[in-house]
Amino acid sequence: MIRKPEIRTYPSLEDLSRAAADYICETAEEAIKERNIFTLVLSGGSTPRLLYEELASQPISPRIDWQRTHLFWGDERFLPPDHPDSNFALAFKSLISKVDLPPSNINRILTESRSAHAAAEAYEETLRHFFRPPAGSEEDMNFPSFDLVLLGLGRDGHTASLFPGDAALEETYRWVVAVDGATASPPVPRITLTLPVLNQADCVVFLVSGSRKKGVFEEILNNPATAAYPAARVRPSGRLLWFIDELLV
Ligand code: 6PG
Secondary structure, three states: OOOOEEEEEOOHHHHHHHHHHHHHHHHHHHHHHHHHEEEEEOOOOOOOHHHHHHHOOOOOOHHHHHEEEEEOOOOOEEOOOOOOHHHHHHHHHOOOOOOOOOHHHHHOOOOOOOOOOHHHHHHHHHHHHHHHOOOOOOOOOOOOOOOOOEOOOOOOOOOOEEOOOOOHHHHHOOOHHHHEOOOOOOOEEEEEEHHHHHHHHHOEEEEEEOHHHHHHHHHHHHOOOOOOOOHOOOOOOOEEEEEEHHHHH
16 A cells, blocks of 8 residues: 655755654654664765754754664765765765764665676675574565665656666666666766665655755656656655655745
């Protein structure tokens, strides 16, 4: 059963970032109370920087049990982890370097691999190991279910590194794939989670700010079934929330 998305609108990117940080904190508290672990998938681009800074600051940071919080990435550019365009570099500078997160809780996409395809295969192995069913269980792991997946929205309707018309959109088995990223900015190869993984999440939160994305956002919201945009195909069985600013309404 696909639930209706919940739209939360704020006056500014600062306000939506603060609200999203509070929501993530509440979700973390619930997940850790229920299962002693919180799995959070970070998004890239520029929008989430303020959110990450909020998560690393008072009053939010002390409320999050960082020892039981595990970070993952929804996508990554095939660049060194300290490159200014690296999604990991953004998270490291604005969040990871400021909180007491055990290094083993950081599940980075290893872009030192020999190719984006090798990095994607390695990341899938990392995820399959992390989410492996208990020894001896009959459970057959189709796709992992993250507690919360953060996503952004590109002006062309892409999300993570799932771009319009790309074959990656039709992937139904792999958890992680490489895309050539030629139409992206920066135009470098990418590694991305696939739609089945995004749609297996317990909660997906889109963060969208700026009038340039108004048209795409409205189309996705008003015509989710027909909108050709990749972001319109993120329809998790769990919760779907859009944290947006007033420039989109
Ligand atoms: C990436 C992101 C991508 C991003 C959108 C929005 O690696 O580029 O994961 O999906 O979320 O392109 O980017 P902005 O926040 O910079 O507008």
